[in-house]
Amino acid sequence: MSSTASSTSTQIQLASRPVGWPTPENFRTVTVELPDLAEGEVRVANEFISVDPYMRGRMNDVKSYIPPFALDETMTGGAVGRVIASRAEDLPVGTAVLHQLGWRDIAQAEASAFRQVTEIHGAPLSLHLGILGMTGLTAYVGLTRIAGLRSGETVFISGAAGAVGSAAGQIARLLGAERVIGSAGSAEKVELLTSKYGFDAALNYKDAPVREQLPELALDGVDVFFDNVGGDHLEAALDVMNTGGRLALCGAIASYNAEEPTPGPDNLSALITRSLRMEGFTLGGHFDLADEYAQRMTEWFAAGEIAYDETVVGGIDHAVDAFLGMMQGQNTGKMVVRTA
CATH class of the missing domain: 3.40.50.720 (NAD(P)-binding Rossmann-like Domain)
Structure with a gap:
């Protein structure tokens, strides 16, 4: 493992809580220097991050099924990428992983925060944030x-x-x-x-x-x-x-x-x-159906029975634009941000 593998992470934080429609002023972009990997940690270059309607609710400081985003901290959300540095045996460099450390281009955490995904021939990794996920x-x-x-x-x-x-x-x-x-x-x-x-x-x-x-x-x-x-x-x-x-x-x-x-x-x-x-x-409360769903969807997808659309926005610096566009219905199918 190289301790210099992309040690700088660009991240999006919630700067203020929106009233009504969010605006770009509610967010800020920061650059974070990542520490050297500790034993059991991995560093991941996100290829795609997800922007979803539920995230709007997390921008309010109200009790809900998931805690609100904290002000002045990097937001989280679905992301998929590849391990670029590893001190965890079960997640070697090159492994494709799914996780919740979105709103950043490089993520680093304990290996337990990442789940290896089974890559399907002909399916871009981004589909693990959408129809396959x-x-x-x-x-x-x-x-x-x-x-x-x-x-x-x-x-x-x-x-x-x-x-x-x-x-x-x-x-x-x-x-x-x-x-x-x-x-x-x-x-x-x-x-x-x-x-x-x-x-x-x-x-x-x-x-x-x-x-x-x-x-x-x-x-x-x-x-x-x-x-x-x-x-x-x-x-x-x-x-x-x-x-x-x-x-x-x-x-x-x-x-x-x-x-x-x-x-x-x-x-x-x-x-x-x-x-x-x-x-x-x-x-x-329903993740016990995940394996059943994965098996059925993999079969449907392989049989050519699934159509999909993605709206792909390029660059971590356009993540807020993607989120605001999704809230206004500018996407067809899943809206994702290509961060790699």
Whole structure:
């Protein structure tokens, strides 16, 4: 191991807590000199880091399922890269690893902070942050464990052109859904959902209220709603849910940057009258499904049954731009930052 292997790390810190939409002024870029490796540590050159909607919530100093980012400290998040220096036998130089030390180009920590990934022929490493990783697992958990999707059912997915949504649509089809409906924020994304991702129908939520558009696409109702958006999408879904339907609440991006409380649905009584079950979830309690998902997704991917899009932004110095763009819907599929 060479103690001089890329010992300088460029990192992004949270400088102040955003009110409403984050701005570049909420962040700062710092250069950190890394110490020599201690026994059992590795140094990793990140190739891609992930920017995700949940990170917006961590910028607020509020109690949640994951601690908030600390001010004046480097933020964390999903990243994938290769070991460039090692004092850990099980992670030699060259090993591809997945970890949570994102928002930096070089990461250094105990070997236990990194997990070796199995590289799949034809799949860029970045997919381990998306369809092959936690993004895809989130979709799988929501459809299987939370919603209990059954063959022949109709599924509606909000935010369907995003990373989790586009995975959920394809996985729903592979699990036997009869009809898959999605929402997205542009005509181009709607076209992508039906032409590339196998959705039967899709709506542009900017064309007209979702509550007006959805019934026309779900004439036989909806059995499973996978929600990444909340707000008007949740309200619209409740209108068309079939008796015994299940709603899996994965995200609420519609309210993440709101400065006032977002009004709740006015039709929650449908939960009673139609015997619906609505459950929110985060991935933390469901990692026991990771091996099962990895096996199934690897088979689907190898068989050519999975399509994917990535929006790749170049350079650690553009990580904040990538995050802000993702929050504004500028990505198709997973948004990642190429740091190598």
